[in-house]
Amino acid sequence: MPRPTARVLTLLELLQSGGTRTVAELADRLGVQGRTVRRYVDQLGELGVPVESVRGRYGGYRLAPGYRLPPLMLGEDEALAVLLGLLAGRRAGLSTAERTAGETAAAKIRRVLPKHLARRLDPLLDALAFTDRPGEFDTPDAEVLLTLADAVRHRRPVSLHHTGRDGRRTERTLHAYGIVAHAGRWYVTGRDARLDEDRTFRLDRIADARTLPGSFDLPDGPDPAERVLSAFATAEYRHEVTVRIHGTVGQIRAGLPASVARLADGAPEDDAPESNTPDGNAPEGDATVERWRVVELRVERLDWLPAVLASLDRPFVIERPDELRARVAALADRLASYARDRTPGPA
Structure with a gap:
């Protein structure tokens, strides 16, 4: 391919990446002078590619909005x-x-x-093979996703029709803080304007979304991903569990991540050491200090928790419920019986 033709195609590829490109930037990328860039732009125009000239201090060239691009050139x-x-x-x-x-x-x-x-x-x-099997997921509507993304960027209220777990359909006005992908699902988190409470919704359960007039201020606090994980940890489930565990935040989170459990004593969630106290000891709230920490969970089933608590290999005290205490004792008895049994198993 002749070099001028290759440069014209490179220019098109640069313009396809979006935004306005200055003449100086294009000349530097193509290794030519400014007047040559203008000649290449004219050649694109002769080929039917609508390149717009943008005036002003930050002017340059860009592709016309809505232009249907030719096939992409991929390396x-x-x-x-x-x-x-x-x-x-x-x-x-x-x-x-x-x-x-x-x-x-x-x-x-x-x-x-x-x-x-x-x-x-x-x-x-x-x-290429994967160690996990592909899952079956309910995918969100693309138009709903794009509408919510636009509302997040411009901090505009959005009206949405949502179907809850009970099948009841409601209309909500949401101040959307962000969109989060987690465990194969899409979520939007924000403030329910009518209830004046933070809410998290699955996008595949939203049938329609429409941007409303007005705007809102983004509050201080956790980022959208942390809000979604917190919503999972505090959702309403059958069992409310409170356990005191002796360890660092990292040791606890190894088996009980933020999407499952909440640290009720306000301990920091990172393992970066804080400055030491004058006596040389780490402060009480340091995430790297081994101390008693209150952990709260809301779960539908308790059968998986005894094994998780055992895998932490940290001292713990179950404050509630009694059923969990009984399940942990039963697991301990089974493990002790397996350890004492010297009878050989089947070949």
């Missing part, structure tokens, strides 16, 4: 990144469309790849 690393991203997104449930949409998108990319590149990528994609 080997870029093509591999896109295909692996589609594959991993489908398996993790992080998709806004049906499974077939991701599959057809990947197939289209593979069809237009040069043969030498396809020969290198296909063996990897065919040989």
Whole structure:
């Protein structure tokens, strides 16, 4: 390919990345002078590519809004990144469309790849295996997701129709703080304007979203991801559990992460050591100090908790419920009986 033609295609690729590019920036990237950049822009215009000239101090060139771009030009690393991203997104449930949409998108990319590149990528994609099985997830509506994202960016209230776990449909006005992907699900977290309370909603349960007039201020406090994890840990479930565990925050979080349990004594959630007290000891609230900490959980079932508490290998006291105390004692008896039994098992 002649060098001027290659530079024109490179210019198109730079403009496709979005935003306004100055003449000086384009000239530096292409290794030419400014007047040559203007000539290349004219050539794109002759090819039907609508390049706009932006005046002013930060002016330059950009593609006209809404222009349907020609096929993308992907290098080997870029093509591999896109295909692996589609594959991993489908398996993790992080998709806004049906499974077939991701599959057809990947197939289209593979069809237009040069043969030498396809020969290198296909063996990897065919040989790639995952240790977990792909899950079946309810994907959110793409229009709902984009509407909520716009509301988050511009801090605009949004009206949404949500279906709860009980099947009841309600209309909410939400001040959306952020969108969070967690464990194969999409969530939006924010302030319910009518209830004046923080709420977290699954996007696949939102049937419609509409931006409303007005604006709101983003409050201080945890970021959206922390808010979603906190909502999981404090949700209403069948059992309320309170356990005092002796250890550092890191030791406790190894078995009871923030999405499952809440530290009720306000201990910091990071392991960065704080400044020492004058006597040389770490302060009482330091996350790296081994001390008694109150841990609270709300769970539907208790059968998994005894093994988790045992795996922490830290002293603990169960304050409630009594049923959990009985389950832990039963597990301890079983483990003790297994340790005492010297009868050989089946070959």
